Amino acid sequence: MMRRDSGRRDTSRRRFLQRSALGAAALGLTGCDRLSQSEQVAGTLNLAQRLNLRVQRFLAGERGLAPEYPAAMIDPVFRPNGSTDPQTARYRELAVNGFADWRLTLDGLVETPLSLSLDEICALPARTQITRHDCVEGWSAIGQWTGPVLGDLLARAGVKPQARYVVFHCMDQLNGKDFYYESLDLVEARHPQTILAHSLNGAPLPTANGAPLRLRAERQLGYKMAKYLSGITLVTDFDDLGGGKGGYWEDRGYTWYAGI
Amino acid sequence: MPDTLSPPASASRGRRRHPLPVRLWHWVNLWCLVVMLMSGLQIFNAHPALYWGSASDFDAPWLELYAIRAPDGDIRGQTALGPWVFDTTGVLGYSTANGQEQVRGFPAWSTLPSYQYLSMGRLWHFFFAWLFAGAGALFVLYALLSGHLRRDLWLSGAQWRGLGRDLLDHLRLRFHGPHGGYNGLQKLSYLGVLLVALPLMIVTGLCMSPTFNAAAPWLLELFGGRQSARSIHFIVAAALVLFFLVHIAMVLLSGPWRQLKDMLTGGPRVIDEPAATSTTATTPTTRGGRDQHDAS
Numbered sequence: 001m002m003r004r005d006s007g008r009r010d011t012s013r014r015r016f017l018q019r020s021a022l023g024a025a026a027l028g029l030t031g032c033d034r035l036s037q038s039e040q041v042a043g044t045l046n047l048a049q050r051l052n053l054r055v056q057r058f059l060a061g062e063r064g065l066a067p068e069y070p071a072a073m074i075d076p077v078f079r080p081n082g083s084t085d086p087q088t089a090r091y092r093e094l095a096v097n098g099f100a101d102w103r104l105t106l107d108g109l110v111e112t113p114l115s116l117s118l119d120e121i122c123a124l125p126a127r128t129q130i131t132r133h134d135c136v137e138g139w140s141a142i143g144q145w146t147g148p149v150l151g152d153l154l155a156r157a158g159v160k161p162q163a164r165y166v167v168f169h170c171m172d173q174l175n176g177k178d179f180y181y182e183s184l185d186l187v188e189a190r191h192p193q194t195i196l197a198h199s200l201n202g203a204p205l206p207t208a209n210g211a212p213l214r215l216r217a218e219r220q221l222g223y224k225m226a227k228y229l230s231g232i233t234l235v236t237d238f239d240d241l242g243g244g245k246g247g248y249w250e251d252r253g254y255t256w257y258a259g260i
Numbered sequence: 261m262p263d264t265l266s267p268p269a270s271a272s273r274g275r276r277r278h279p280l281p282v283r284l285w286h287w288v289n290l291w292c293l294v295v296m297l298m299s300g301l302q303i304f305n306a307h308p309a310l311y312w313g314s315a316s317d318f319d320a321p322w323l324e325l326y327a328i329r330a331p332d333g334d335i336r337g338q339t340a341l342g343p344w345v346f347d348t349t350g351v352l353g354y355s356t357a358n359g360q361e362q363v364r365g366f367p368a369w370s371t372l373p374s375y376q377y378l379s380m381g382r383l384w385h386f387f388f389a390w391l392f393a394g395a396g397a398l399f400v401l402y403a404l405l406s407g408h409l410r411r412d413l414w415l416s417g418a419q420w421r422g423l424g425r426d427l428l429d430h431l432r433l434r435f436h437g438p439h440g441g442y443n444g445l446q447k448l449s450y451l452g453v454l455l456v457a458l459p460l461m462i463v464t465g466l467c468m469s470p471t472f473n474a475a476a477p478w479l480l481e482l483f484g485g486r487q488s489a490r491s492i493h494f495i496v497a498a499a500l501v502l503f504f505l506v507h508i509a510m511v512l513l514s515g516p517w518r519q520l521k522d523m524l525t526g527g528p529r530v531i532d533e534p535a536a537t538s539t540t541a542t543t544p545t546t547r548g549g550r551d552q553h554d555a556s
Contacts, residue, residue: 032298032372032373032374033373033374033375036372036373036377036380036384037373042380042383044387045383045384045386045387046383046387047387048383048386048387048389048390049386051390052386056469056471056472056475057471059471059472059475059476060471060472060474060475061474061475064474064475065474066470066473066474067473067474067477067480069314073314073315075315079316079318132314132315132470132486134468134470134486135307136306136378136382137306137307137378138303138304138306138307138490139307139309139311139316139318139487140314140315140316140486140487141315141316142314142315218470218474219470219471219473219474220470220471221470249379252379253377253379253380253383254378254379254382255379255382255383259469259470259471259472260386260466260468260469260470260471260472
């Protein structure tokens with residue numbers, strides 16, 4: 001599904017301009033397919049992402065809330081997507097005894113790194129919210145999520161001034177090889193509805209929905225909301241992470257800004 | 261500096277049938293809408309089903325494209341619209357791409373890129389959305405300030421009253437109006453596209469964005485929830501495709517080469533008649549008495 005021709009690189013500006021000028025040819029399917037495989041074209045189209053982030057942030061404000069819904073609108077079964085039953089050795093071992101040995105680490109560019117057990121996380125002051133989950137594929141589901149506000153944990157750890165992004169490490173491998181990961185900037189990470197959910201609809205998080213802990217970032221699309229969390233790291237950039245784009249799907253061509 | 265009391269503009273200084281901003285917008289908009297439609301169908305194919313309300317009731321989409329295995333072992337493409345199911349093998353639900361049969365909503369020839377590639381479809385869609393919205397906003401501004409909207413697009417009282425007759429004439433393929441301007445039905449369809457359909461596309465598109473929902477939750481409620489907004493986005497897109505087909509048909513029926521040439525070069529110059537009566541004052545006439553009916 002994620003075909004991408006990264007091998008072919010024509011850095012020649014002239015050739016790029018020729019291609020752009022031949023825009024009309026793109027009306028032909030083969031033309032469009034060829035354009036879609038060009039790094040430069042993808043890079044140009046990607047400019048819209050920055051505009052989307054700036055304009056939407058401006059319109060919604062840093063703390064504008066995602067809609068919340070009445071309990072009657074909760075979907076009885078919250079449709080899971082991506083990994084639904086992680087098979088990594090690490091995850092299976094931890095799941096056997098109900099994640100008693102699991103810990104969430106919070107480290108990187110913080111004053112005081114944290115390491116919390118599931119019991120400790122469940123004992124923290126929590127926010128409960130009934131929100132709509134929008135998958136990048138187009139469907140939506142409504143669920144009730146409970147967990148500590150991420151901003152509170154970040155404040156407790158003390159974010160260093162050079163930190164720019166919050167990276168979420170996961171215990172599942174969607175393709176059997178690369179661990180899932182995701183990232184938010186500090187504005188979205190400190191948003192009042194951004195929580196680490198340990199419960200769905202009043203019960204402990206089911207395996208399919210990310211047990212023992214998952215991210216909820218309610219103004220973003222579903223692929224941002226990392227499941228099966230193991231660690232959170234504050235960083236200045238994504239250079240040393242996966243494919244360097246800030247997330248599992250981002251490394252495969254999806255936009256980092258997932259507010260639309 | 262010419263003063264405002266100079267005699268009416270001579271033919272050589274009159275407006276062209278299609279002023280430059282109209283032509284520019286027409287072609288930029290065509291380009292944008294084709295890319296938006298095809299990349300939109302690519303995005304739709306990631307989950308080829310539509311619902312009403314806030315969330316997706318997966319058991320009850322009002323429209324769904326899918327494939328089934330028939331009793332004879334063949335795979336058939338299906339389109340379910342409410343309670344009706346149609347066999348649409350080869351086009352919707354199941355079709356051939358690059359010699360290979362695939363389960364997919366819309367066929368390869370209609371999507372951008374042709375193969376399943378959601379992230380790239382989204383890149384095309386959102387980049388051209390900005391071009392489309394920017395060009396559209398500039399055009400509306402131009403149409404308001406230049407008088408294009410009031411003079412060429414807004415219906416006169418007589419045209420509002422004559423819409424029924426216009427419709428009958430069109431159905432009889434009799435659409436050569438007595439004067440050079442757009443007829444009532446034409447104006448109504450242009451106004452509908454410019455002031456209703458295109459803005460609706462932008463707004464329902466934005467209502468699918470979770471961050472935009474945080475900015476304007478009331479707008480989401482107005483459309484009845486995110487899945488309703490997605491459905492309306494799809495329905496208005498289908499209406500625009502219908503408009504496009506009728507538009508092309510009308511061009512073909514009314515001197516396609518001249519129509520195409522005029523939309524490229526501007527066409528003959530038109531002179532505004534002096535304001536004589538309130539109903540005809542805004543009707544432009546042309547030199548040479550050429551048939552001036554435009555495609556609707």
